[in-house]
Amino acid sequence: MTDCLPCTLENADVDAVVYRDDTWSCEVVEGYDVPGWYFLRLRRHAEGWASLTPDEAAGFGVVSQRIAKAIQKTTSAPTVYFMSFGENYPHFHFLVVARPDGLPAESRGAAILGTRAENLDRAAALAVAADVRTSLNDD
DSSP, X not given: OTTOHHHXXXXXXXXXXXXXXXXXXXXXXXXXXXXXXXXXXXXXXXXXXXXXXXHHHHHHHHHHHHHHHHHHHHHOOSEEEEEOOOSSOOBSEEEEEEEOTTOOGGGSGGGGGGGHHHHOOHHHHHHHHHHHHHHHHHO
């Protein structure tokens, strides 16, 4: 599906890939390239939870926990958000966001999306991604 952004990430630059196995991939995504922000996605095209196989659903928990742990270790974020709305991109994916320490209360939760434009920095996002990838590889 060429019009599916998560599907196009199969061709992401190697520096943008934080994690990849046969089923799951996690990348820095252009337009969302804020340090500590990633798409965690099922590599095959599937829409919504109901489209996952039991093995994929179980694997999501394991992979998302590993990624969250590596993000917190490398960024010192007090929490990591996993957001999925499935409307703009129905392909099963989550926006994974390291919530920075000191973020004002009015910008927490889904409101953090409003901080995206002011924090776009591809070079810094790729540098953080390299640290997260190293942390995952050290596990």
